[in-house]
Amino acid sequence: MGQRLAARSELGPDGVTTVKTKRGTLAVGVSNGEPFAVSNVCRHQAAALGVGRVLSDGSLQCPWHCARFDVETGEMVSGPKGRIYGFRPYSKAVEVFANLPPVKLKRYPVVEKDGVIYLRYDVAAGPPGEVGGGRRFPPPESGKAN
Numbered sequence: 001m002g003q004r005l006a007a008r009s010e011l012g013p014d015g016v017t018t019v020k021t022k023r024g025t026l027a028v029g030v031s032n033g034e035p036f037a038v039s040n041v042c043r044h045q046a047a048a049l050g051v052g053r054v055l056s057d058g059s060l061q062c063p064w065h066c067a068r069f070d071v072e073t074g075e076m077v078s079g080p081k082g083r084i085y086g087f088r089p090y091s092k093a094v095e096v097f098a099n100l101p102p103v104k105l106k107r108y109p110v111v112e113k114d115g116v117i118y119l120r121y122d123v124a125a126g127p128p129g130e131v132g133g134g135r136r137f138p139p140p141e142s143g144k145a146n
Contacts, residue, residue: 037109043105
């Protein structure tokens with residue numbers, strides 16, 4: 001199965017929590033009924049996304065300046081808000097930067113069993129990777145050609 005992350009009942013009303021793992025600290029939650037695990041750091045000013053909240057549209061909202069992320073793609077779908085950070089050109093520039101492949105949120109494969117979310121066993125102890133980022137899960141067996 002893998003490393004236990006959180007039970008749905010532990011997520012609380014915001015639908016997300018912070019979990020320390022061997023892969024680092026992750027934001028773990030449920031979006032549109034599906035469990036997710038992503039890197040925990042907002043790409044704007046490094047707020048902990050695990051203390052943010054999942055909105056009704058399924059996006060993960062940063063607790064500091066309300067930037068929103070699509071947890072299925074790792075992309076920032078809405079830049080920071082507020083009197084200063086909500087200035088449209090600035091907010092758009094942050095979005096563009098946050099969606100560059102090496103910068104966007106890393107996503108980690110999870111499974112759910114009996115209401116508990118687990119980091120998949122094939123990444124729980126292995127090197128960090130990103131779902132859909134060119135890395136294959138499970139990793140190919142050593143000694144075999146790809």
